[in-house]
Amino acid sequence: MMAKTPRLRPGFRFQWEPVQNAHVLLYPEGMVRLNDSASAILAEVDGQRNIEQIVARLEQKFPEAGPLAVDVCDFLQDALQQHWVILT
Template identity: 45%
Template sequence: MDVGSTPRLVPKAMLKRDKVRDADLLLLPERVVRLNASGAAILRLCDGTRSVRDVVDRLEEEFGASGLIDEVLTFLNDAHDQGWVVSG
């Protein structure tokens, strides 16, 4: 995956906010992944229409941060390897 890729969740995956546990979850067949806040923020933006660069720009604006590209790419590549996201 690179900055021009357009990641999206795999069709069998769904993000959910568990209010009881105060946690963001990625629901997959036969598996539930508890996400940290940054992971959930990244995956929420992965809708197949935004490039990785767009996702990074949005996160940097939302969190008042800069230089997030390496961390976002690392997370998305790991998420891809785990079968959570695909790239268009």
């Protein structure tokens, strides 16, 4: 899975929402308010970086968090099941 490249599903947009005071994922049917961890991961999902590169960037940004591969993969698996992202 680490070699796969995630990207947001067409029609989905990740953005900061001042009214919610949080990052959100907007899609045609609604909106999902994201917690800090989900926001940090989705901020790295650009359709160019593979999961291994995303993990490396997050571990560099948040060294106190320790190894993040399992957490990132678990979140992306959930996001895939929710149809927020696709993997190529």
